[in-house]
Amino acid sequence: MRRVPQQARSRAMVERIIEAARTVLVRDGYESFTTxxxxxxxxxxxxxxxxxFPDKSALVTEVMDRWSAEISDRVAASLAATGPVDVKDPGTVRAIADALLTAIESDAGLLRIVWEELPAVRHRAAQHSLENRVRELLAVYLSASGVTARDPSARAWVIVMAVENVAVRWVLDQPGISREALLDELSAMAGGFGAS
Structure with a gap:
C-alpha cells in the first residue's frame, strides 16, 4: 500500500518522483526503467x-493513471467546448478527432511506451477508463442531438474506437499524412454515422 504524504514538503517530493518516473520511462523505455x-x-x-512507492510497478501505475486522466480531461474539455454534437455535421467528428489528436500528441513519447512497450495488462485499465469516459460523453451528446435511429451508445463506441486507433497510429507512425488531411479523412469516414 502506498503511503500518502501529509506535509507540503513530502507532497512536493512525491510530485517530483512522479515527474521523474515519467521522464525516465519516456527517455529509457519500460525495460530499462528502474526505481x-x-x-x-x-x-x-x-x-x-x-x-x-514500493516498487517499479507502483510508479508505472501512478504515471499511467495520471496520463490517462490528463488525456481524458483534455478530450472532455474539448468535447464540452464544441457545443451540441450533430453527427450529420462533419465538423463535429472533426472536432472530436482534433480533440483526441491534440490530447495524445501532447506526450507522444509516453504514448509510444504505453502502446508499444508496456505489457498490455499494465495499461488496459487506464485505456478502457479513458475510452469509457469519452464514449459516455459522446453518447450523451449524440442523444441530446436527437440521434434516435440507431443506438447512440453503439455509435459512440464505434466513433471513439475508430478515431482513437487511427489517431494513435498517426501519432506513432508519422505516415506523411498532414494533420488536416487526416482530419478530413476521419470526417469523411464518419459521415455515414449521420445516416439512419
Whole structure:
C-alpha cells in the first residue's frame, strides 16, 4: 500500500518522483526503467522513494493513471467546448478527432511506451477508463442531438474506437499524412454515422 504524504514538503517530493518516473520511462523505455534511475532523476534517495512507492510497478501505475486522466480531461474539455454534437455535421467528428489528436500528441513519447512497450495488462485499465469516459460523453451528446435511429451508445463506441486507433497510429507512425488531411479523412469516414 502506498503511503500518502501529509506535509507540503513530502507532497512536493512525491510530485517530483512522479515527474521523474515519467521522464525516465519516456527517455529509457519500460525495460530499462528502474526505481534507482527514478530516484537519481528526482534527486532523492532510494529509501525516500520507497516510502511512497514500493516498487517499479507502483510508479508505472501512478504515471499511467495520471496520463490517462490528463488525456481524458483534455478530450472532455474539448468535447464540452464544441457545443451540441450533430453527427450529420462533419465538423463535429472533426472536432472530436482534433480533440483526441491534440490530447495524445501532447506526450507522444509516453504514448509510444504505453502502446508499444508496456505489457498490455499494465495499461488496459487506464485505456478502457479513458475510452469509457469519452464514449459516455459522446453518447450523451449524440442523444441530446436527437440521434434516435440507431443506438447512440453503439455509435459512440464505434466513433471513439475508430478515431482513437487511427489517431494513435498517426501519432506513432508519422505516415506523411498532414494533420488536416487526416482530419478530413476521419470526417469523411464518419459521415455515414449521420445516416439512419
Amino acid at each position: 534507482n534511475r527514478v530516484a537519481d532523476e528526482a534527486a532523492v534517495s532510494p529509501g525516500s522513494l520507497y516510502q511512497y
